[in-house]
Amino acid sequence: TNILAEDLMDNNVSTIKKDAQLEDVANLMMSEHVTHIPVVTDDNKLIGIVTAWDLSKSIAINCSSLNQIMTKNVITCKSDEAIESIARKMKESDISCLPVVNDNSILEGIITTDQISHLLSD
Amino acid sequence: TNILAEDLMDNNVSTIKKDAQLEDVANLMMSEHVTHIPVVTDDNKLIGIVTAWDLSKSIAINCSSLNQIMTKNVITCKSDEAIESIARKMKESDISCLPVVNDNSILEGIITTDQISHLLSD
Ligand SMILES: C[S@@+](CC[C@H](N)C(=O)[O-])C[C@H]1O[C@@H](n2cnc3c(N)ncnc32)[C@H](O)[C@@H]1O
Numbered sequence: 001t002n003i004l005a006e007d008l009m010d011n012n013v014s015t016i017k018k019d020a021q022l023e024d025v026a027n028l029m030m031s032e033h034v035t036h037i038p039v040v041t042d043d044n045k046l047i048g049i050v051t052a053w054d055l056s057k058s059i060a061i062n063c064s065s066l067n068q069i070m071t072k073n074v075i076t077c078k079s080d081e082a083i084e085s086i087a088r089k090m091k092e093s094d095i096s097c098l099p100v101v102n103d104n105s106i107l108e109g110i111i112t113t114d115q116i117s118h119l120l121s122d
Numbered sequence: 123t124n125i126l127a128e129d130l131m132d133n134n135v136s137t138i139k140k141d142a143q144l145e146d147v148a149n150l151m152m153s154e155h156v157t158h159i160p161v162v163t164d165d166n167k168l169i170g171i172v173t174a175w176d177l178s179k180s181i182a183i184n185c186s187s188l189n190q191i192m193t194k195n196v197i198t199c200k201s202d203e204a205i206e207s208i209a210r211k212m213k214e215s216d217i218s219c220l221p222v223v224n225d226n227s228i229l230e231g232i233i234t235t236d237q238i239s240h241l242l243s244d
């Protein structure tokens with residue numbers, strides 16, 4: 001396909017700050033119906049990601065600290081990247097979402113396996 | 123494509139019984155690296171589904187009962203169904219997984235948007 005990240009991405013991304021409580025993260029997932037929430041600074045710089053799987057981990061290991069359950073080494077993509085490359089990155093790392101960032105790590109959007117899968121629906 | 127559910131599905135599905143604790147569900151998600159767990163009877167009949175999003179909901183609403191957070195009206199598919207139809211069902215209902223069942227509601231496998239997205243990776 002000729003489809004790029006920017007053609008598909010959700011650019012109205014729900015985000016959270018690193019001092020948030022786990023309840024805040026859970027409430028945001030409920031109200032926005034999402035499972036992946038980038039963690040950003042006040043100027044929207046990406047510093048991590050927290051997902052419903054991470055919240056499930058907090059139940060498994062009985063830990064209530066966002067800092068301990070979030071992922072800090074985030075795999076990302078650029079807005080001009082082809083979706084085949086994005087799909088490959090997600091497959092290789094067993095992840096379901098890639099935040100889209102610019103060269104200064106500023107968050108521009110998010111791509112998920114849901115959106116890519118929707119391309120095949122008839 | 124000519125791809126059917128049975129060509130793609132994971133037929134080694136992690137499942138849980140309805141009397142499980144939320145910690146059991148969370149532990150199974152961690153050990154199997156999955157986010158969707160069908161709830162079945164002793165003879166593998168599908169009676170519900172619980173996902174990482176549902177465990178996140180348990181944090182948001184402070185509820186520790188599997189019975190209250192699991193989904194009982196499960197959208198499913200058959201093993202001979204085309205993946206385009208499966209992708210459409212998931213898009214229409216905003217869900218990321220469809221359990222594959224036979225005519226007697228016996229669980230045969232599971233399909234996720236991750237697996238469908240992987241088809242596009244180069
Ligand atoms: C290895 S995946 C397995 C479960 C499922 N595939 C998923 O993506 O949630 C779960 C972990 O991946 C992390 N993760 C999700 N998206 C990520 C990304 N873009 N970069 C790095 N880690 C990510 C989450 O924080 C979580 O700890």
Ligand SMILES: C[S@@+](CC[C@H](N)C(=O)[O-])C[C@H]1O[C@@H](n2cnc3c(N)ncnc32)[C@H](O)[C@@H]1O
Binds near residue numbers: 171173176
């Ligand atoms: C509406 S989705 C929104 C978040 C995300 N798309 C996901 O699938 O987790 C979350 C809810 O869908 C439910 N769900 C997931 N797969 C389902 C299926 N095959 N049939 C019915 N409900 C399902 C879950 O139990 C959860 O309560």
